[in-house]
Amino acid sequence: MKKILTCAAVALAIAVPVTSVQATPSDDLEAFRAYFKKRFPDVPFNDYINGVYAIDKASREQWMEIEEFPPYEINVEQGETMWNTPFKNGKTYASCFGDDVAAIKAKYPHFDDKGEVVTLEGDINACRVGNGEEPLKWKKGKIADLSAFIAYQARGQIINAPEPKTAKELASYEAGKHFFYAKRGQLNMSCADCHVYYSGRKARADILSPALGHPSHFPVYRSKWGGLGTLHRRYAGCNKSVRAKPFKAQSANYNNLEFYETYMSNGLEWNGPGARK
Amino acid sequence: MKKILFAATIVLTAVLGTACATSGETKSAGTATAAIAAAKEAQAKAHAVGHEFTGVSKMIKKAEKLAAEGKADEAIKLAEKAKFEAEAGVQQYEDQKDAGPRF
Numbered sequence: 001m002k003k004i005l006t007c008a009a010v011a012l013a014i015a016v017p018v019t020s021v022q023a024t025p026s027d028d029l030e031a032f033r034a035y036f037k038k039r040f041p042d043v044p045f046n047d048y049i050n051g052v053y054a055i056d057k058a059s060r061e062q063w064m065e066i067e068e069f070p071p072y073e074i075n076v077e078q079g080e081t082m083w084n085t086p087f088k089n090g091k092t093y094a095s096c097f098g099d100d101v102a103a104i105k106a107k108y109p110h111f112d113d114k115g116e117v118v119t120l121e122g123d124i125n126a127c128r129v130g131n132g133e134e135p136l137k138w139k140k141g142k143i144a145d146l147s148a149f150i151a152y153q154a155r156g157q158i159i160n161a162p163e164p165k166t167a168k169e170l171a172s173y174e175a176g177k178h179f180f181y182a183k184r185g186q187l188n189m190s191c192a193d194c195h196v197y198y199s200g201r202k203a204r205a206d207i208l209s210p211a212l213g214h215p216s217h218f219p220v221y222r223s224k225w226g227g228l229g230t231l232h233r234r235y236a237g238c239n240k241s242v243r244a245k246p247f248k249a250q251s252a253n254y255n256n257l258e259f260y261e262t263y264m265s266n267g268l269e270w271n272g273p274g275a276r277k
Numbered sequence: 278m279k280k281i282l283f284a285a286t287i288v289l290t291a292v293l294g295t296a297c298a299t300s301g302e303t304k305s306a307g308t309a310t311a312a313i314a315a316a317k318e319a320q321a322k323a324h325a326v327g328h329e330f331t332g333v334s335k336m337i338k339k340a341e342k343l344a345a346e347g348k349a350d351e352a353i354k355l356a357e358k359a360k361f362e363a364e365a366g367v368q369q370y371e372d373q374k375d376a377g378p379r380f
Contacts, residue, residue, distance in 0.1 A: 028378070035380045182376035183369060186330040186362065190376065197379070245329040253327065 025164055025173055025263060032264045036212045040200065048213030049271045055200050056207050063275065072148055072221040072273040075228045079149025082142060087131040093146070096127035105154030105270055109161060109259045115168020117176075117255035120147055121230055138249035139233035144219040148228060151219065151272030159216060159270055161263040172252075176260030179253055180211075185244030191257070194238075206277070215262045217274030228273065231258055305349035312356035313340050319363035328366040328373075333359050 023031070036048065043054050053060040083101065086092050097104050108120040121143055125135040136143040164173040183190045194203065195211035202208070218231040225233075232254045236246035247253045316337050323329040336359035343352035 031378065031380060035378075178376055181378060182373040184328055184373070186332065186365075188369065190373075192378070240331060243331045245324070245331050245334070247327070 025170075028177065029264060029266060032212065033267075035196065036199075036210055040210065046268055048210060048265075049216040049268050051213065051217065051274070051276065052207050052209035054213075055210065059207065059277070066275050070221075071223075071275055072219075072228055075145045075148045075219075075221070076152045076273065077149075078142075079145040079147070079152075082146045083149055087128070087133050089131055091131050093124070093127055096123065096130065097150075101150060102153040102157075104150050105272070106157045106160065109255065109262055111162065111164070111166075111169045111172065111259075115166055115170075115172055116252070117172050117259045119250065119255055119258060120150065121232070122250050122255070138230065139236070140225070140227060140229045144228040144230050144233075147219045147230060148273040151270065154270045155272070157270050159262060159265050159268050161259060161266055164263075172256050173260060173263065175252070176256030176258070179257045180260055185239065185242035187242040189242040191238065211261065211264065213265050213268050215258060215265055216268050216270055217272045217276075219272060220274045220276050222276050224277065305353075306344065306347075309340070309344040309349040309352040309356065312353045312360070313337060313344060316340065316356040316359040316363065319360045319367070323363040323366035323370075326367060326370040328370040330362050330366050333363050333366070336362070 033045075036043075037045075040055055047054040050060070050063075053063045083093050105120065108123070109117050112118050121138060124143055124146055125138075129135055164170045180191045183193065191211065194208045195214070199208050199210040215231055218234070219228050220231075220234065221228050222234075230249065232249035235254050235257060236249065239246040316333075320329060320333050320337060323333065336355050340352045340355040340359065343349075343355065
């Protein structure tokens, strides 16, 4: 009897961690939301689309004033001009994305046939190249303008990144999840260290934003940048802040991270472009 | 005769001294080259696993510049620091293989 009990105890001890490792994406999503609900019990769920302004009243007041004359407005207009300007072959972006601009943003990110993550910016450049145009630089400038125009049309729609199902899709999802939680850089810090476990606390003069809702408001006009930038520009900046050599924008690492963060934000509203400090 | 011997001693000392100094410099330069090569090798490993720290590349470039200027000791010191940080990146990669949520 003792032997049976010992065996059962050992089996249970082994099984418990295995179960936690094998959490499904929907398990992860549930746990992620529950964590932030417990951490910031007074913050309404949809307010997480406002980043740090959801959790800090003083910053929120300043931000609301900035939003009265949004600094990204001109970028949205420039993006609209790009959308309506034909390529040299006479076609427009609508030939790749369809005529309904408002329906574009919510389709991204998603998986391709190989289970790899496809981003909006990736498809913008694919569209350009497919129509004989030069690809745009990834992090800022024209690509951010067009992305801002597309995001603006989708405001209020619900984030609904697809559930990873195939082995390859799950591998991409797990890679993004691992990137999010793995410490890196000389400061030995992960995305989660700042934006999960220490969210709401200060790093020097800045309050760390909660990760829930991060992708909702990109591209973002950052006062620090003095302009608009893509989500991958921000990822590179975060990596540099912990003294980790950043990856290239639209690399598999950042694409997977974008998918993971977006999936974790499912159920919130798209509200890009945003304005941030 | 004494003058000749004295002069010969001075010349010999100078020649030997120069030879020794040259040998020492060559050795240091060689060591600096090896230290830089070792740092680059460690950097490549850190880069391959995606855990290179931001300062490593700059340190190696500076070490190369110092070595070219004949400042072998400083170059070695910097190259060894770069190697240490690159190896720390690889160690971090190993340590973080099972990283996941802690809630």
